Amino acid sequence: MGTRLVRRAFTLIELMIVIAIIGILVALLQPGFTLVTAAANQMRCATNLHRLWQAVSMRTGDETSQASKRLLRASAWPSQVLPYLESGAQFMICPQGGESLSADSASAASQSSGFTDGAGGGDTSSGGGSSGDDWPQSYAQISDLADFKTEKGGGVVYYVTLEEGLWCLKLSDEQYAAARAQNLLNNSSNADFIRTKFDCVYHPGANRHTYWLCVEGHGGDDDFKEALIHVMEQKDGSFSLDISTGDHGSTNSLVSKPEGVKLADLPPNISGVHITLKPADDPDPVAGGGGGGSLYARNQEDDPIANSVVSTSYAMNVYYPQMVSKGSKILLMDYTKYLAYVNDDWGGDKMDPDQTGVPLFARHSGRMNVLYADGSVVAEDPKDVDPAVPAHEMALWDP
Numbered sequence: 001m002g003t004r005l006v007r008r009a010f011t012l013i014e015l016m017i018v019i020a021i022i023g024i025l026v027a028l029l030q031p032g033f034t035l036v037t038a039a040a041n042q043m044r045c046a047t048n049l050h051r052l053w054q055a056v057s058m059r060t061g062d063e064t065s066q067a068s069k070r071l072l073r074a075s076a077w078p079s080q081v082l083p084y085l086e087s088g089a090q091f092m093i094c095p096q097g098g099e100s101l102s103a104d105s106a107s108a109a110s111q112s113s114g115f116t117d118g119a120g121g122g123d124t125s126s127g128g129g130s131s132g133d134d135w136p137q138s139y140a141q142i143s144d145l146a147d148f149k150t151e152k153g154g155g156v157v158y159y160v161t162l163e164e165g166l167w168c169l170k171l172s173d174e175q176y177a178a179a180r181a182q183n184l185l186n187n188s189s190n191a192d193f194i195r196t197k198f199d200c201v202y203h204p205g206a207n208r209h210t211y212w213l214c215v216e217g218h219g220g221d222d223d224f225k226e227a228l229i230h231v232m233e234q235k236d237g238s239f240s241l242d243i244s245t246g247d248h249g250s251t252n253s254l255v256s257k258p259e260g261v262k263l264a265d266l267p268p269n270i271s272g273v274h275i276t277l278k279p280a281d282d283p284d285p286v287a288g289g290g291g292g293g294s295l296y297a298r299n300q301e302d303d304p305i306a307n308s309v310v311s312t313s314y315a316m317n318v319y320y321p322q323m324v325s326k327g328s329k330i331l332l333m334d335y336t337k338y339l340a341y342v343n344d345d346w347g348g349d350k351m352d353p354d355q356t357g358v359p360l361f362a363r364h365s366g367r368m369n370v371l372y373a374d375g376s377v378v379a380e381d382p383k384d385v386d387p388a389v390p391a392h393e394m395a396l397w398d399p
Helices: 012-065 074-085 090-093 103-110 171-179 388-397
Strands: 145-149 158-162 169-173 210-215 226-233 237-242 253-258 262-265 273-277 315-319 330-334 370-373 378-379
Touching: 012 074, 012 315, 012 330, 012 370, 012 378, 074 315, 074 388, 090 315, 103 273, 171 210, 262 273
Parallel strands: none
Antiparallel strands: 145 158, 145 253, 169 210, 210 226, 226 237, 237 273, 253 262, 315 330, 330 370, 370 378
16 A cells, blocks of 8 residues: 555644744845835936936027027926926926925916916915905016125125025015114114014015015125115016115125126115016016016916926026036925025925924935036935035035
């Protein structure tokens, strides 16, 4: 008789042991899988940024070869470069996501039937129109139209964005009057370091369409009286500016964006300078003779699909189109807005809501992908490129 084989089934205990071992192995391997996935996403993000650099380069090249091609504008960069991306908008999104603020901007843009720059995040308190009154939705903000330019010795040039930020105070008429009553924003020693003596956070006044922009020209006294600009928004989308200046030892001017054409000289201790900034359809900027802005109205853009809302995880340095010597300057980065301003607060509630010290856009193991204007992509620690640090601002951000 042959040997009879007896098949023995697994016992329940053996099955449980096998399942437990598999579970332990999966738990041990999971961090490795997570790291591999994170590394792959970071590489995909870097590839996206490099493709965007190629698109921006081609778009910029076309500006010189096509007479009708209007200058690349940082406030409309996604729609302007989208036609140069073979695979379309897929390169606009980081695989880690990051549309927390861009989505808000896209919503605001769709409501206004034009492209939003993302800097306002749908906030209508500074030129973006307002609900509850008869003011039309404006396509432009004053920061789109002009910059405050400071030229110092040795060829050093600074630009100050005309909006509330590190080098510019935005004050309501009531706040401005209160500051002057306290002998601040005046030509006196008491005017120095106004932030330590006054609530400089903008609070809209009785008329939200008039306010003051008080500029500090990258000095050390923080008196914010290099230029005192009274802004009056008009219903036609223009901005009426009355400007005076305090003591300063620099060559200051107001220049158009993005071309940098001088709109007004601002020497020390002058008053009565009046300029009107208005979104222009003509691609040639108008300077002097009462002013004239140079932003091309967003609903008049000639470039293809310029009025479409393009969701993106990336932000362009607002000053990039003005840079002559670009080299190591920041062009694009893995961010949460369409535009990256030098006065964005990376440690504030919007950027770091949990106050962990790691901002939202540091999606790649606490780092962010940065595309430099020479085409290189580097995974940076945010603190190493934070524009709130003056040395970083001058080396990486300013034109």
